[in-house]
Amino acid sequence: MDETDAELVHSVRRGDRRAAGRLLQRYLRACRAVALAVTGVEADADDVCQDAFVVAVERIDDCRDPAKFGKWLLQIVRNRARNLLRSDSGRRQVSLSDTTPAGDPSPATRVERTELRERLLGALAQIPEQHREVILLHDLEGWKHREIAERLGLPEGTVRSHLHHARRRLRRILEDGGTLDE
Amino acid sequence: MSDLERMDLSALDPARDPEHWSRLTETTRLRIEASLESRRGTPKVLDILAAWHRPILAAAAVLALAFGLADAAISARGGALDGASGARRLAALSDNSLGRGLRPTGTELMIALKARSAR
Numbered sequence: 001m002d003e004t005d006a007e008l009v010h011s012v013r014r015g016d017r018r019a020a021g022r023l024l025q026r027y028l029r030a031c032r033a034v035a036l037a038v039t040g041v042e043a044d045a046d047d048v049c050q051d052a053f054v055v056a057v058e059r060i061d062d063c064r065d066p067a068k069f070g071k072w073l074l075q076i077v078r079n080r081a082r083n084l085l086r087s088d089s090g091r092r093q094v095s096l097s098d099t100t101p102a103g104d105p106s107p108a109t110r111v112e113r114t115e116l117r118e119r120l121l122g123a124l125a126q127i128p129e130q131h132r133e134v135i136l137l138h139d140l141e142g143w144k145h146r147e148i149a150e151r152l153g154l155p156e157g158t159v160r161s162h163l164h165h166a167r168r169r170l171r172r173i174l175e176d177g178g179t180l181d182e
Numbered sequence: 183m184s185d186l187e188r189m190d191l192s193a194l195d196p197a198r199d200p201e202h203w204s205r206l207t208e209t210t211r212l213r214i215e216a217s218l219e220s221r222r223g224t225p226k227v228l229d230i231l232a233a234w235h236r237p238i239l240a241a242a243a244v245l246a247l248a249f250g251l252a253d254a255a256i257s258a259r260g261g262a263l264d265g266a267s268g269a270r271r272l273a274a275l276s277d278n279s280l281g282r283g284l285r286p287t288g289t290e291l292m293i294a295l296k297a298r299s300a301r
Binding site for chain 2: 012015016017020021024028029032036042046049050053054057058113116117120121135136138139140167170171
């Protein structure tokens with residue numbers, strides 16, 4: 001049976017590397033999703049999720065409720081991502097093509113995928129940040145409504161509503177060629 | 183409210199480039215381990231107090247020994263002073279007796295010495 005977040009946090013406080021590795025495995029992708037929801041830039045999201053996780057481990061004693069480690073961690077991610085936006089806005093213009101995987105089969109496919117990512121990120125940029133977090137955690141990371149509600153500190157009904165509106169608006173934006181006038 | 187179908191966001195999946203994602207995960211893991219290592223090396227308040235325990239006891243033992251030696255030295259000095267005053271009393275007794283043309287008797291000498299040890 002999987003150890004709970006609280007058990008893992010207590011182990012990390014005792015210096016247990018394995019427990020830290022388990023938390024990393026459990027949350028790094030979600031951290032990246034939240035960082036992407038805030039920054040809108042994949043390279044920045046990578047940096048933020050990594051730094052935030054290290055900071056969380058360094059300040060693990062400050063996590064007042066170890067059972068809510070996920071919520072606490074994602075708040076660190078959000079804060080760091082927002083700080084990055086405030087302090088380093090120029091860097092956000094990095095082209096997504098810079099992060100194109102080297103292992104893609106052909107230049108044409110790479111361009112196609114890059115365009116798809118740009119369209120998705122462009123569409124995401126047009127919906128509220130909290131809607132972006134919800135849809136990325138649900139549709140990309142596969143979290144359940146309840147998990148998202150607990151870790152974002154929202155009522156489950158609100159999560160469902162955000163997800164519904166986010167999907168509807170994203171679809172409309174993508175169908176309309178990337179812009180939505182409302 | 184109808185729940186719309188899940189959207190395909192796989193183009194944003196960080197693991198679409200497994201090498202990059204694996205490198206990022208590994209770098210994060212190493213940084214966390216380094217942090218845990220330095221955490222082990224950073225003593226907490228209780229650890230610091232515990233670490234002081236032994237030196238404090240050692241210092242207390244040294245001080246106790248020093249005080250003991252000083253006390254013994256002072257006592258020894260006090261004994262010498264007692265001896266000097268006893269000698270003075272014996273000298274005074276002898277002087278007094280000789281002044282009267284007499285020798286101090288054994289009883290008088292014993293009384294003078296007892297007077298010294300009684301101090």
